[in-house]
Amino acid sequence: MTSNQVLSEIEYNVVGKRPVRPDGVDKVTGRARYGADTNQTGTLQAKVLRSPFPHARIKSINTSKAEAFPGVRAVITAKDLPLASLSKAELGNEYAGLKAASDHMLASDKVLFKGHPVAAVAAVNAHVAESALALIEIEYEELESVVDVREAMKDGAPLVHEDLRTNDMGVTADKPSNVATHMSYSTGDVEKGFAEADLVLEREYTTATVHQGYIEPHNSTAFWNSDGQLNIWTSTQGTFTVRASVANVLRLPVSQIKVTPMEIGGGFGGKITAYLDAIAAVLSKKSGVPVRALMTRSEVFEASGPAPASWMRVKIGVKNNGKMTTVETDMAMDAGAYPGSPVMQAIVCAFACYDVENGKVDGYDVVVNKPKTAAYRAPGSPQAAFAVESLIDEICGQLKIDPIEFRLLNAAKEGTRRIEGPVARRIGLVECLEAARNHDHYKTKLEGANSGRGVACGYWPNRGFQSSVVMTVNYDGVVSLIMGSVDIGGTRASIAQQTAETLGIAYEDVKPTIVDTDSIGYTFITGGSRTSFATGWAAIDAAEDVKGQMISRAAKIWDTSEDDIEYVNGGVSHKSDEELKFSFKDLARQLATTGGSITGRSSVDPTGEGNGYAVHIADVTVDPDTGKTDVTRFTAIQDAGKAVHPSYVEGQMQGGAVQGIGWALNEEYFFDDQGKMMNPTFLDYRMPTSLDLPMIDTVIVEVANPGHPYGVRGVGEAAICPPMAAVGNAVAGATGHRMRSLPITPGKILEATWENGKG
Amino acid sequence: MAVTHVQTTLNGDEINFLCEPRQSLLEVLRDVLGMTGTKEGCNDGNCGACTVIMDGRIVDSCLVLGVEAKGADITTIEGMASPEGLHPLQQSFLENAALQCGICTPGFLLASKSLLDQEPDADEGRIRHWLAGNLCRCTGYDKIVRAVLQVSKAK
Numbered sequence: 085m086t087s088n089q090v091l092s093e094i095e096y097n098v099v100g101k102r103p104v105r106p107d108g109v110d111k112v113t114g115r116a117r118y119g120a121d122t123n124q125t126g127t128l129q130a131k132v133l134r135s136p137f138p139h140a141r142i143k144s145i146n147t148s149k150a151e152a153f154p155g156v157r158a159v160i161t162a163k164d165l166p167l168a169s170l171s172k173a174e175l176g177n178e179y180a181g182l183k184a185a186s187d188h189m190l191a192s193d194k195v196l197f198k199g200h201p202v203a204a205v206a207a208v209n210a211h212v213a214e215s216a217l218a219l220i221e222i223e224y225e226e227l228e229s230v231v232d233v234r235e236a237m238k239d240g241a242p243l244v245h246e247d248l249r250t251n252d253m254g255v256t257a258d259k260p261s262n263v264a265t266h267m268s269y270s271t272g273d274v275e276k277g278f279a280e281a282d283l284v285l286e287r288e289y290t291t292a293t294v295h296q297g298y299i300e301p302h303n304s305t306a307f308w309n310s311d312g313q314l315n316i317w318t319s320t321q322g323t324f325t326v327r328a329s330v331a332n333v334l335r336l337p338v339s340q341i342k343v344t345p346m347e348i349g350g351g352f353g354g355k356i357t358a359y360l361d362a363i364a365a366v367l368s369k370k371s372g373v374p375v376r377a378l379m380t381r382s383e384v385f386e387a388s389g390p391a392p393a394s395w396m397r398v399k400i401g402v403k404n405n406g407k408m409t410t411v412e413t414d415m416a417m418d419a420g421a422y423p424g425s426p427v428m429q430a431i432v433c434a435f436a437c438y439d440v441e442n443g444k445v446d447g448y449d450v451v452v453n454k455p456k457t458a459a460y461r462a463p464g465s466p467q468a469a470f471a472v473e474s475l476i477d478e479i480c481g482q483l484k485i486d487p488i489e490f491r492l493l494n495a496a497k498e499g500t501r502r503i504e505g506p507v508a509r510r511i512g513l514v515e516c517l518e519a520a521r522n523h524d525h526y527k528t529k530l531e532g533a534n535s536g537r538g539v540a541c542g543y544w545p546n547r548g549f550q551s552s553v554v555m556t557v558n559y560d561g562v563v564s565l566i567m568g569s570v571d572i573g574g575t576r577a578s579i580a581q582q583t584a585e586t587l588g589i590a591y592e593d594v595k596p597t598i599v600d601t602d603s604i605g606y607t608f609i610t611g612g613s614r615t616s617f618a619t620g621w622a623a624i625d626a627a628e629d630v631k632g633q634m635i636s637r638a639a640k641i642w643d644t645s646e647d648d649i650e651y652v653n654g655g656v657s658h659k660s661d662e663e664l665k666f667s668f669k670d671l672a673r674q675l676a677t678t679g680g681s682i683t684g685r686s687s688v689d690p691t692g693e694g695n696g697y698a699v700h701i702a703d704v705t706v707d708p709d710t711g712k713t714d715v716t717r718f719t720a721i722q723d724a725g726k727a728v729h730p731s732y733v734e735g736q737m738q739g740g741a742v743q744g745i746g747w748a749l750n751e752e753y754f755f756d757d758q759g760k761m762m763n764p765t766f767l768d769y770r771m772p773t774s775l776d777l778p779m780i781d782t783v784i785v786e787v788a789n790p791g792h793p794y795g796v797r798g799v800g801e802a803a804i805c806p807p808m809a810a811v812g813n814a815v816a817g818a819t820g821h822r823m824r825s826l827p828i829t830p831g832k833i834l835e836a837t838w839e840n841g842k843g
Numbered sequence: 844m845a846v847t848h849v850q851t852t853l854n855g856d857e858i859n860f861l862c863e864p865r866q867s868l869l870e871v872l873r874d875v876l877g878m879t880g881t882k883e884g885c886n887d888g889n890c891g892a893c894t895v896i897m898d899g900r901i902v903d904s905c906l907v908l909g910v911e912a913k914g915a916d917i918t919t920i921e922g923m924a925s926p927e928g929l930h931p932l933q934q935s936f937l938e939n940a941a942l943q944c945g946i947c948t949p950g951f952l953l954a955s956k957s958l959l960d961q962e963p964d965a966d967e968g969r970i971r972h973w974l975a976g977n978l979c980r981c982t983g984y985d986k987i988v989r990a991v992l993q994v995s996k997a998k
Contacts, residue, residue, distance in 0.1 A: 104937045111945035112933040114880020114920035118946060121879035209874075211865065297980045299884040299892055300946040349882070349946025350980050381885040573943035573981060731940035735982055739943065742983030766889035766978060774984040775975035 090730050090784045091519060098585040099794050102731045105577040106596055107347075119303035119319030119346040120378055127305065128157055128206040130367050130377035131213035132360075133220050134387060135195035135202055138453040138759030139229035139242070142193060142202065142222065149219040150205055155212035158370035159220070161203045162192035165366065166335040184422050186333050188456060189362055195224070196244055196421035197455045198760045199386030201359075206367040206375045229453035231759040233418040234395050236262040236452045244421060244451040264423030265449040267431065269504040272442030277410025281401025285479055289471040291808075291826040293393045293418070293753035296460045297743070297771050300349020301384045306364035307374035314341045314365055319348040321355045321570060322609030323601050329358040330365060344600040345570045348610075352743070353459025356609050357389055385764035389458020390753060392417040392425045396471040398434075406485045408440045408494045411503075415468060416448040420456040425449045426464030429545075432504055433465035433805070434472050436543040437491070437513060437697065439500040453759040459611065461740060462544040462801035466747065466808060470826060473540035473809030478822060487539045487813070488521045491699075506693065512723030512787030512797075513541065513697040519783045520699045525719040535705045535716070536817025542805020546613040546694030546798035550687065552605030553622040555583065555630060557682040561669030563587065563630070565596040568607030569619040573739075573800075574732035578616040579623045581728050582794060586627035588654025589668050605687045613798030616728050617789075618690050624793050625686035633682045634671055638664075641678055692791045696802035698722040700741060702810040706818040708837070711830030713749055713815055718807075719781040725789035725797030737803045738780040744807025746772045752827050851912040854922025862909035868902075869893045871909035872919060880920035880949050884978070891977030894950035895919050901957045901976075920949035923956065931994045932956055941990035943981035950977050955991045964996040 092100065110116040147159045162168060167186040172179050186192070190201050203220050207213035228242040235241055243260055250257040252266045278284055304318040314336065320326045323343040331338045348355060360377040367375040379388070394417045401410040413434050419425035427447035435443055460466075480487045495514050501507045520526055520539065530537050554566040565583050569575060580594040587594075607619065631651045638656040639646045648659050656671060658664035666674070675681055703717040720737040727733040750770040754762040763769050788795025808826055816822045821836035846861040853876075862871045869886070872878045872895070881904055884892030888906040895904045896918040923930045932955050935941070942948045951974065958965050958973045965973065970991045971984070979987060 102940070105940075107945075108937040108942070109929070111942055111948055112929065112936050112952060113924050114878075114949045116945055117879070118882070120883060121873075123877070123879075211863075297978075298944070298946075299890055299978055299980055300882070300944070301884070347946075348944060349884075350944040352980070378883075381887065381890075574940070729940075731986070732943070735940055735943055735986060738983035738985045739981045740983075743980070765887055766885050767887070771978060771980065772983075773975040773978065774971040774988060777971075777984055779988070780983050780985045 087779065088734055088782050090727060092786050093788060094726070096585050096794065098581045098591050099726065099728050100730065102729060103577060103591045105574050106580060107571060107576055116347045118300060118349055119317065122305040122317040122346060122376060124305060124307055124374040127374040127376050128208060128371055129210040129213050130204055130206045130364055130375050131210060131217050132201045132363060132377065133203040133217045135191065135198060135200040137195060137224055137226050138198045139227040140195050140224040141227060142191060142195065143225055144223045145203060146221040147203060150216040153216040153219055155208040156205055156216045158206040158367045159203060160366050160370060162190040165190060165333065167192065182332065188422055189333055197453055199383065199455060201363065201387065204363045204367060206371050229759045230262065231452055231454060231755050231757065233393055233416050233450050233452060236450050237416060237448065244453060248451065262451045263448055264419060264451055267428055267447045269431065270444035271503045274410050274412055274442050274444045277442030278401045281409045282404040283479065283482060284399065284401045285475060286397065286399035287475050287824060289396045289398065289474065289824045291394045291467045291470060293390050293454065294747050294751045295385060295390045295769065296352035296354035298350025298352060298354060301379040301381060302355065302359055302388055303378045304360040304364045305374055305376040306361060306368045308365055308369040312340060316341065316343045316361050316365065317346055318343065318361055319346050319355060321348065321351040321572065321611050323568060323570065324606050325356055325609055326358045326361055327601050330362045333362045334365060342600050342602045345598055348570055348572055351572055352461045353463060353611055354389055356611060357458050359388060381766065382764040385769060386761050387455055389456055391460035391463065392419065392457045394467040396467065398471045398475045400475055400479060402479055402483065404483065406483055406490045406493050408438055410442040411435045411438065411440050412444045414446045416450055417464065418452045418454060418457065419449050420454045421451060422456045423449055423451055425457055426459065430464030430468040432502065433543050434468040436502055437496055437541040438494045439496050440494065443503040445503050461743065461804040465542065465544055465805045466744065469540065469542045469805040470808040470812065473806065474812050474824065477538065477809065477813040477816065488517055491541060492517050508695060510787060510790050511695045511697060512785050515785045515787050516697050516699040516721045516723050519721050519785050520701055523701065523719055523783060525701050525717060525781065530703060532705060534708055534818050535703060536814040538702045538810040538813025538817060540700055540806035540809035540813060542698045542802050544613060544696045544801040544805065546617065546696045548618045548690030548692070549608040549614055550689045551607045551619040551622040552687040553619060553626040554604060555626050555684045557630060557672050557675060559672055559676050561593060561672035563589065563594050565594050565623060566599055566604060567596065567619055568599060568604040569615045570598055570610045572610050573735060574729060575610065575615045575619065578728040578732060579620050582620040583623045583627050586624045587630065587668065613694065613696060613800040617694055617792060617796050617798040618688060620728065620796060621690055621792060622686045622688045625688060626684040629686060630682055630684035633684065637675065637678055637682065638666055638671060641674060690791065694725065694789050694791065694797035696723065696797050696799060698802040698806055700806035700810040702807065702814045704811060704814040704818055706815060706833060711833035713828060715745055715778060715811065717778055719783065720803055721783040721785060722799060722802055723785045723787050723797060724799045725792065726786055726795040727784045728796060730784055733784055733799050734782045736799045737782045740801070740803025741780050741807050742772050742777060744804045745777070745811060747826060748808040748811035749827055847910050849910055849913050851914065852916045854918055864908065864910055866909045867905050868907040868909050868912055869904040872904060878919060878921055882946050882949060884946065891950045891954065892947050894953045894977060896953055896957050901954050918953065920952060923952060930956065932991065935990040935993045939986050939990035939993060941982065941986040947977060947979045951979065951987055959995060966997040967992060
């Protein structure tokens, strides 16, 4: 039986190998410092008081008893934020944005979800801070709340924001609504396409609110020094985005804030928003000493940013031979308490696996009384893939066409134009589908009663954005690699590998360090499958800069022109005099006496898309008595472009697949009808354990990305898109019941069995 | 609040600390003793990130009170490697890329050590069963299970 395959086109010396990661030893010995491990001298502990109601007006807050409690050093409310003393007129166009950002951090007039921060206390320890929270008196006027995305879209639904008006493709509606945005794109002639189809199927799908489920809770330690400098130590996916967010809410110039990245215990998109940093900062300013804020697990569930619940309608027309003629969808996603769901990405990704002439996609961003959603691994795309890939499976069943053959017939390829515009460069979906068709898993006959096999595709654009890298050549020939991208899953290694490859030196001779916002140029988040791609590219450019300077230095030593020298095989040599050559290390040893160290640098902002495609195959068995689904075999196939460190690429594929399996079968926020989450613990929010899973087999397909020097595409996200449909399609095969609502719980399966009389 | 004196054995050394009766062993390790290798993931016994070995059994240190450590023998992640080098499981985790973010790693290593100390030939099924009390959200467990299997005598 196969397990991990890599289908390579090109071999390199260091890129594509599997070295031990530079931060590995610290992480297996407990020495790595995560955010909660920060300990500045004299640090106070903060606790946040949160709304018990999903929707209420704050009538009054009295903090005097908490302030008087022994051990309490500072208490803050929204009154302590700059917004409280700025007028709407003063802020002009900035007002709405600042009010939302400031209120999200600490509510001023209304609370919009259970867990919404209302006040915070800093005290000598967390127990004292917690006791003091109970002494804060708040008078609320409870308001009717709205929880379900479709209910929220109805006329007459309770309004989450009284002044929110729908932006309908640039036109603002005249009356308030919970629909923040409606977006719509189309291509070709949808009606004509449906008329030409031999089979048209239309179905509705729903998915539940789910959480990224990183094991490390949010944390931040802040020290507002008496010279006005604000220091923040935190576990975040992006130090520069934390800096920008805190600067915005606290009305500070960005350079007055230094954000130091601590190790981060998982993020998956959920650790981009800065929840605690400004609260800790204001408490520090008030108390004069450092303040550390940590969320509990329940706070993480209730007050960080889960991924949206969704409602989706999909309609597809096909010819009898399986050729798709038209696609159409409406997708509505709940943004939570403030606008900004990833519904745009959902409709962009929905049909990105297919080359169809006619299509129309509509997306609705809807506010509800739930925590403001955040990015979660390929935000928007997994929900969309569940709907589209489930419907395609149903079509394959009706037409009696093999699901991989159907997808090969319709697959997007180089030159395919997506409905909203972009035309694909060289992409690897066809190669992934072929790898799936050729895989031992797909060729092995499914055996046993109550078992089923499902296939599904997934897509994520994988974009670039800004990254900066600096590298210095030490006199022993070791290169210090300095970057601003935090390392969540092995990017120190993957970027060091690209550096070593470019310089032609050993991986062990590159020493990566991740630094604070004062010590490197702007670097966007570790997210969007961008770090190995974009920061890797910055490292390649900085290494090229080093190579140029090494040539200059050799020219100086040999008293010759730079044009006579070339950089080959990890060293410099004279083009016409064979005697004149330096290895990288030999030349490094000369640097001290020939002008000093060499520093390479680069800031990049790559545009275009890396285009990540994944195909998954899932086998399940469903217990007819209990409705419980077991995943018995799973294969994840993905185009990595070039896998810089195949083990960590496999890790991304396996991790994404398993998060998807959890999303498919178990994970769900249970809300009561007013929007209170009923299951904010890992006991009741059931993520997959080792016991629930088989090994996750992988195939890394390498179709080089024409938009990167080593062909890297980015791999973090596409893997979470196919599993829900792959599992759902397998369940349909096992039970005869098509599940159109996530998660596919035992209860739903039994209900379907009882209603439809099978089993 | 009144504090209690506790004498215990931690990573082979006899140590003393003072703690409040309400403080968990996890809190004592991290906040009183400054040993931050033991991680907090949920503080309610559901994620296993704070796993330590106490008198030969794995426990969630968030569910044990500091005062309960009196007279106990406790191993934390800081006690797993020796002057001779990393524990074979630590080395295997590195070589098999069995960690991504690393926050759950100390807990997984101690749970795995406890398993192989008692059952040196644990197979995949036994490993998956034993580690079901430790949540990892990054890896999908595949590479963790393989890393433990590599050290197990069952091949």
